[in-house]
Amino acid sequence: MAELRIGMAAADITPAIGTPLGGYLGRPRFEAMGIHDSLYAKVAALQGDGGPVLLYSLDLLGLTEERTARIAEQVAKACGVAAEDTVVACTHTHSGPSVVPLRGIPAVDEGYFDYLATRMTEAGRAALQELRPASLLVGSVQSATGVNRRAATDGAISLGENPEGPYDDQLLVLRFLEAESERTLGVIVSYGCHLTSLGASPLISAEWAGLAMAALERDLGCTCMFLNGPIGNVSPRGRDSTWARTGQIADAFRADCRRALSEAAPEAGLPLATAQQPVALPLAPLAPQAEVAATLAEAEATLAARGEEPSKRSARVQRDYALAAERCRREACQQERQAVTLTGVRIGPVAFLGMPGEVFAEYSLRLREEVPFRYSTVLSNVGAEVGYLPTRAAFEEGGYEPTSFVYFGVQGLDPTVEDVLFAGGRALANTLWNR
Template structure:
């Protein structure tokens, strides 16, 4: 493992896109994720004035509509996506900018599944050029809604891959390996996200800030389960895992991991005491049940509702609510034990968003707002090892891709076998390593870390437990997206989140990143 203390976005080398069979240029995903940025990598204490006092805090926020205008579009988040031609609720890029003296932070969260390269770097670089704020001080993340169009240019071609067995899995081979042109939505997303960051910086004004937490335990459930003996179906590779994601409830015995019920909230007010922005964090993958329309999922509904929680019946017109995704790689909202009455489309989204917005309000209701707070950030580029298929796995993949869908079914194979076979052949051409960017931010006694993976919840809980700060949360899928990140003990159990083609880096990767992040938090605490 190699760690670079300099924050060089251009050094990122994302994994190749999936699921092409033929080798393509690097770029599996660099997910859109919340954009957090602090000045350089120095502690605020080094930037204090002659009096030794922490400079006053300034804050600005903005939300820009990025809802697609041209249809149909293909949502990202399904093995068999279907065109969508209508919108239930708008998509936004939402940004919060903070400044204290020479130190600064921008946090930008976008209503997409993630933001990949080269879009991720382009957005951050364009925003940095427009604001004069360092690119390494910008954290960009996606909410991980599964009901928004893909932000990845090549998905316009790749998403027709293996659609009901009617399309040739090799279709991407006929496409140019040159970078795909932006779609209308991708261009709108990029420009809107840059605009949100720029507007947030332009809107800076004297502010006060508070922090708080409140639990919502009844809407998060670990989706990985042990099953009754003899009931585990084969995985796509023909093996038998120890646990299964989202299993049939009739055979479950116990969950394979914990949950994190905490709703952590950063609340910002103007100098006159008006609500300016709220940034919350909850470890829930998404809610779903969107009825086949474009939707920001519960992240967007939270943003709408929390304005009334902290701003009253008539919240300030320019208030911005932001909900970031925590470590939710193995957490969803499904009911596995017990029953829940049927829901109308979007009904469950509203119910969950209401509870989380209530928790955000309750978390900061009695909190003390301060007009200054130490502001600092660390960013590192960490080199991780990529998983590579062996000769036996490659031979299996080549054989599967010669089979007709009917043959796959008659052989009793997992229906996803062709999908993962294509990914395996692509992974054979992966580089030995991939560079990923991680960040650690201090805002007073609140710490925020970012990881560019779909992170299993145990990792987030470990960071909270071992952090030197009283309050710490993780924003996942930030500054890139490189698949799932399970801890070693979950790797041992198998299951979707650990499969080669869903997980792309070696099992020791989570430990490496946790160690680096804790070291960075320690530096911020000094």
Template sequence: MLLRDQILSATFLILLLSGLAQSLFAGELQIVTFNQDVTPELGMPVAYAPARKIVTPLYARGIVLLSDEKPVVLCAVDAIGIGNEGYDTWREKIAEAAGTSADRVAVHSLHQHDAPRIDFATGRILEAQGLGGKKYDNAYSMQCIQNVANAIRAGLKKPQTVTHLGIGKAKVNKVASNRRLLGADGKVRLMRWSKSKSPAAIQAPEGVIDPDLRALCFWNGEHPVAVLNYYATHPQSYYGQGDVNYEFVGMAREARNQALPGTLNVYFNGAAGNVAAGKYNNGEPEMRPILAQRVEQAMQQAFENQQKMEVTSSDLHWQTEMTALPVSTHLKPDELKSIINDTSKTPRERSSAAFKLVWYQRAQAGHQIPITCLHLKSASILHLPGELFVEYQLKAQRLAPERTVCLAAYGDYGPGYICTEIAYSQGGYESSPGASLVAPQVESVLNAAIEKLIKSAPEQ
């Protein structure tokens, strides 16, 4: 009888202490950082050519946020694009590793043009045509995902407490400019690409851009654990020969890592579909470090300007809108299949047709893309697909002028360019059949999702 009472007392004490421990940790926000090398090997396909040189390594890095809800994962990858089944698989495997659901995982590429493309369905089509490894390397892509998942699992064993959130902003000087220069008739008269030596392109105004870089910093007491940086521009200075590198935005990111030892800096590319460095970049190699320094200075200023505030688990709110994007009417599946099977076509032409066919078939099957938003204190982070026009980013910010609205584009790369409705009647590359796989009605569809997500933010 005495032994039984002792056992019951001990059991009660364990339960009491367990409940006390849970109450002590309830409401605590925690963070896990991860940084995984995803550099391809020489000879593997990157964007427009096989990798001939590794100038810098490539990374997949991000954070896992642990709260009273299921974990949230934000991941930025040095890749030109992760689309369709590739995008789904990245999110599913990362979700499994983090112990969450795929709708709470945001994966975005930075869109460097000397980095890989990832899309398993397109890769399989090309493999069946004897073009495996020409534009996509599925084995490499799957290994990247597995390595990132393992890095997350390892990180979950040593999470850090988040006591404060810092929110900062700074202007980036002489980097971004709008690519589409309109004439008096409202049509595109000149495309200002990532690099330009055209006097007309250089002398024209910057045009519609978002000049500001926004930064969110997660603190553990006096130690900055991670900084998420958001800025909208095509990140190219010069490219296309297979010289693998993370470009000037990656150089800025790494410089900040060196300036803040023990702090992980992550960079997300915003709505940069119609924004590039063409006004300020002539394509000469010496411009890459100059552009990097300008972005780095804004990162530093945003960090120094940040306002710190206490944060707890209850301040984290995640929202998802599953959205079906309207398919462009120019996509003809039979024509695309014919190009894929035509051995007289170049591998690039056949690869492009395969990519378009995969997107078309997914959309026709009713596939929906998750549009998500993380609300944290007075900040909101939107996660969107494709090469999004900057107008979407600016509109999202106007919807909540009292909040800091950050936007990461280049999520699911399947839709290609996502223009504004009027852009489809203005001409130019981005709205052409070769670039955009969605219909002009996409603007109203996306804006409705964005508005719903932004307005779901809780009152402060």
């Protein structure tokens, strides 16, 4: 087995002031009014027996599958790396540019994506130039940064705090030491929680995770990358959306990372592999025609009444969804399944199982018990952002996540998606294990 080599780098991908921000429909205004802290494309270049792997983490809400594939292919070609070995994850910051098409939210200018690809290429080339033989230390601790956010209120599920609900408290760190000097070459941190502590702030920010990584970089003198885990039903603890609270979350998370680093143990035998697992997500049928008609009538009544922005934005979303659903019914464009790809990366005893959306914590918790790896976690928003990936129980309970498809589509997922994702996750892990 060849020795592991690693190089890490980062490039600034902060958009200009005035760029439309994503993440929240109810913003007083969508244009960014300033920059609190920069957004980055961070990359780990890894090489073992075969060609190099580029593992990216972008401080962005997410990217469509088509956009991700196009940028990854462009970056891979420019860096001399195989496209299938160029893995793109997004942290899902809600204080970044509007890069995911959502009803009611203006989109970022197309030129931003050219800028993004250029900066990712620069970071990838820099990381490849820094490849050094390395040893690996892995640490895992519990962190209470996140909390289940699906709270039951008066018999209904709403966004809040559910201390009894499941969330994945595993904070995983990978520390790479230069083989000769034992200096730290880079750190990868993974934990699952929404980056929403700021609420609808008008300032660009990488949120609490970005602030924590910046502090770690000052501590360690190297690039520290954050990979967001199963975030679908997890938000940071506390409900006040302030910079003070965000700073407190970042400080506490940094302390948890330092604790994990102090407990990290060296690993021997470091196979490196990537894998892809195609899956077909089952889609629910279109809502009944009468239900869609009622949604349209209610939305149009709201829009006809007096009121100012942004109070009418939600009604516009509902109206546009209903019109699109009616058009789909007329044109018979209803689909039964949506083809997506799960993407995995193995680094020694660690398996990162990437899924193309906002994954519920239960997927990571259960797969960890079923896969052969000593350390594993499910990552969100890898390769695409297709929306929430709930469990069967969440569909039965209802709430925001299972119904949020109205912001971007006309059909939601079918509850049997749980079976598909568990089977796909197991298959992906087994492929990584056997490579």
